Amino acid sequence: MVAALAGVSRSTVSRVVNASPRVTPGAISAVTAAIETLGYVPNQAARSLASRKTYTIAVIIPENTAKFFSDPYFASVIHGVATHLGNTEYTLTLLIASEAHPEKTRRYLQGGSVDGALILSHHADDSSYLQLSSTLPVVFGGRPMSNTRPADAGPVPRNHIVDVDNVAASTTATRYLLEHGRRRIATIAGPQNMAAGFDRLVGWRAAIAETAQNPDLVAFGDFTPPGGESAMRELLARGESFDGIFIASSQMAFGALRVLREHGISVPGDVAITTVDNDYFAQNSTPPLTCIEQPVAELGVEIAQTLVRLINGESVAELSVMPTRLIERESV
Amino acid sequence: MVAALAGVSRSTVSRVVNASPRVTPGAISAVTAAIETLGYVPNQAARSLASRKTYTIAVIIPENTAKFFSDPYFASVIHGVATHLGNTEYTLTLLIASEAHPEKTRRYLQGGSVDGALILSHHADDSSYLQLSSTLPVVFGGRPMSNTRPADAGPVPRNHIVDVDNVAASTTATRYLLEHGRRRIATIAGPQNMAAGFDRLVGWRAAIAETAQNPDLVAFGDFTPPGGESAMRELLARGESFDGIFIASSQMAFGALRVLREHGISVPGDVAITTVDNDYFAQNSTPPLTCIEQPVAELGVEIAQTLVRLINGESVAELSVMPTRLIERESV
DNA sequence: CGACTGGGAGGGACCGCTCCCACGAACGGC
DNA sequence: GCCGTTCGTGGGAGCGGTCCCTCCCAGTCG
Numbered sequence: 001m002v003a004a005l006a007g008v009s010r011s012t013v014s015r016v017v018n019a020s021p022r023v024t025p026g027a028i029s030a031v032t033a034a035i036e037t038l039g040y041v042p043n044q045a046a047r048s049l050a051s052r053k054t055y056t057i058a059v060i061i062p063e064n065t066a067k068f069f070s071d072p073y074f075a076s077v078i079h080g081v082a083t084h085l086g087n088t089e090y091t092l093t094l095l096i097a098s099e100a101h102p103e104k105t106r107r108y109l110q111g112g113s114v115d116g117a118l119i120l121s122h123h124a125d126d127s128s129y130l131q132l133s134s135t136l137p138v139v140f141g142g143r144p145m146s147n148t149r150p151a152d153a154g155p156v157p158r159n160h161i162v163d164v165d166n167v168a169a170s171t172t173a174t175r176y177l178l179e180h181g182r183r184r185i186a187t188i189a190g191p192q193n194m195a196a197g198f199d200r201l202v203g204w205r206a207a208i209a210e211t212a213q214n215p216d217l218v219a220f221g222d223f224t225p226p227g228g229e230s231a232m233r234e235l236l237a238r239g240e241s242f243d244g245i246f247i248a249s250s251q252m253a254f255g256a257l258r259v260l261r262e263h264g265i266s267v268p269g270d271v272a273i274t275t276v277d278n279d280y281f282a283q284n285s286t287p288p289l290t291c292i293e294q295p296v297a298e299l300g301v302e303i304a305q306t307l308v309r310l311i312n313g314e315s316v317a318e319l320s321v322m323p324t325r326l327i328e329r330e331s332v
Numbered sequence: 333m334v335a336a337l338a339g340v341s342r343s344t345v346s347r348v349v350n351a352s353p354r355v356t357p358g359a360i361s362a363v364t365a366a367i368e369t370l371g372y373v374p375n376q377a378a379r380s381l382a383s384r385k386t387y388t389i390a391v392i393i394p395e396n397t398a399k400f401f402s403d404p405y406f407a408s409v410i411h412g413v414a415t416h417l418g419n420t421e422y423t424l425t426l427l428i429a430s431e432a433h434p435e436k437t438r439r440y441l442q443g444g445s446v447d448g449a450l451i452l453s454h455h456a457d458d459s460s461y462l463q464l465s466s467t468l469p470v471v472f473g474g475r476p477m478s479n480t481r482p483a484d485a486g487p488v489p490r491n492h493i494v495d496v497d498n499v500a501a502s503t504t505a506t507r508y509l510l511e512h513g514r515r516r517i518a519t520i521a522g523p524q525n526m527a528a529g530f531d532r533l534v535g536w537r538a539a540i541a542e543t544a545q546n547p548d549l550v551a552f553g554d555f556t557p558p559g560g561e562s563a564m565r566e567l568l569a570r571g572e573s574f575d576g577i578f579i580a581s582s583q584m585a586f587g588a589l590r591v592l593r594e595h596g597i598s599v600p601g602d603v604a605i606t607t608v609d610n611d612y613f614a615q616n617s618t619p620p621l622t623c624i625e626q627p628v629a630e631l632g633v634e635i636a637q638t639l640v641r642l643i644n645g646e647s648v649a650e651l652s653v654m655p656t657r658l659i660e661r662e663s664v
Numbered sequence: 665c666g667a668c669t670g671g672g673a674g675g676g677a678c679c680g681c682t683c684c685c686a687c688g689a690a691c692g693g694c
Numbered sequence: 695g696c697c698g699t700t701c702g703t704g705g706g707a708g709c710g711g712t713c714c715c716t717c718c719c720a721g722t723c724g
């Protein structure tokens with residue numbers, strides 16, 4: 001191996017590879033030369049077996065990849081994560097969790113293949129991840145879902161969370177409609193088994209509660225354009241009129257807009273819209289949408305930073321809430 | 333450890349964990365019980381060090397994640413890959429390649445962390461991956477780019493490729509416009525450093541070459557909606573008229589449509605459109621687009637299958653070309 | 665000039681698992 | 695009843711690193 005060619009011991013090779021300060025320049029150059037000619041790459045398995053470190057971090061993503069991938073939100077957050085991790089010694093890996101074979105994911109995570117895990121967009125359904133942090137450093141991007149509800153099986157370990165205040169954000173977006181003279185405000189809410197869906201409906205309700213309106217103008221979508229379409233169709237089919245609507249994601253808003261256009265309903269003339277996520281859809285629909293912007297990239301950075309600190313054993317705040325801001329466009 | 337609690341040797345534990353047939357039912361139940369009470373998860377590093385297998389496969393994705401994620405094509409292909417791998421013992425991992433620190437990716441891939449790698453959408457720029465297959469089983473989803481050009485540094489090892497015939501597909505799509513009476517056919521081509529972009533332009537040229545048309549009605553985009561927008565603006569700004577256009581991706585077509593609408597140019601009245609990728613954009617734009625459909629999920633399955641066979645040392649065809657088909661809609 | 669000091673290099677145990685080999689018991693055939 | 699098989703099990707040698715401990719040698723000081 002390398003040690004023989006360089007004429008030194010394995011210990012010295014290890015020191016050179018790990019940039020230990022106490023090595024003679026001569027030894028360093030001999031070893032690097034040997035590494036070069038041999039095309040040597042240290043075996044990660046052996047290394048992590050001995051050192052109990054892998055320097056890789058996993059982002060766990062649900063198997064139903066289509067939804068995950070198509071949402072610019074995740075792309076941006078992951079970009080933020082990757083950016084931060086790029087400056088560290090950690091490698092980022094996205095782990096596709098096969099729902100049919102959860103033990104594969106478990107083996108990977110608990111078998112020491114990674115130093116820590118990131119969970120974005122947690123569903124109420126996969127409660128397994130709530131326990132993960134007792135085995136492994138874990139950070140949730142967005143509050144995990146069961147925290148709203150009583151723990152069903154044993155105590156849930158304290159989880160580290162980086163989130164935005166979805167309730168406040170949607171209250172703001174809904175009030176904005178009211179402040180601009182709209183009186184009957186509907187909403188298209190997201191999936192109720194995800195915090196972003198749940199909390200944004202809570203926020204809408206909070207704003208509506210301050211008015212005399214009957215809070216029943218709700219339809220549900222799955223955060224995708226087709227989901228927004230069918231939710232809007234459902235809302236229109238009910239025959240109740242509304243002059244403003246808060247839509248829980250710009251992708252749904254995009255789908256909903258198509259339906260409004262079909263029905264000859266003008267925006268913002270007949271119906272004003274506010275939504276969440278300042279992405280391509282919000283910026284480029286007709287008209288461009290007034291929306292709540294989340295600091296997506298910063299969110300990613302913060303999540304990554306939190307996890308790395310956790311791995312290093314530093315003490316980190318359990319909850320970090322990032323600010324949002326409202327961007328005014330032509331849809332109101 | 334587990335062996336002590338179960339009252340057997342480590343060898344027997346290993347046999348049980350690896351489902352070896354030659355173990356007494358009694359021993360099996362004793363070991364599984366011990367595993368259960370101890371919450372034992374085998375250490376992957378130790379295991380892969382000893383067995384030289386990791387049972388994980390990486391999809392390498394370029395750092396500029398935004399483009400990658402937002403393209404439904406990748407989501408579908410990866411879904412296909414994940415589906416196939418879900419039925420095997422392999423775990424799928426997406427490796428975000430930090431371009432600023434290529435050695436991190438190299439260590440991960442060549443350091444024995446994975447049994448094989450998948451490369452989707454290879455750019456001409458990252459030639460490093462062309463050599464990867466001499467170290468590791470590798471399959472390219474879509475022909476790697478330098479294959480068109482003379483090797484610049486040493487011999488390129490033979491790479492396994494799963495692809496669609498992009499040239500034929502775009503020729504078909506362009507001819508379709510001609511067959512429907514269009515006479516001046518433009519194109520919005522994709523990035524020329526990617527095979528999908530390059531080949532689709534070649535295909536368009538091939539169809540145009542059969543006509544008397546001057547083949548200069550080309551603008552370039554980056555496969556995204558904004559890219560399609562600016563390409564269309566550029567095309568219109570040139571002042572040359574055209575009554576048909578082949579757009580190399582439906583996302584670009586989506587952006588281009590916005591511009592046509594702005595300019596009051598009707599589709600298909602004034603300009604007919606064909607494109608590639610039967611995704612949400614093609615199906616839901618106004619009007620819905622005639623397009624070439626790629627068998628995206630099947631492509632993923634085929635890619636995964638090929639890689640697993642390669643890892644198992646089976647002999648596999650170096651090139652597998654999947655069929656495409658044209659779907660007629662209202663844009664022509 | 666000898667003893668002390670400290671930094672660089674080597675030796676070997678060990679990380680947790682796999683896998684080969686050897687051992688012993690049970691069983692069947694002659 | 696003895697020997698040859700077969701099958702389950704245990705023992706031990708690695709896999710390729712890390713890291714602690716020891717050793718050696720050169721430089722310094724009394």
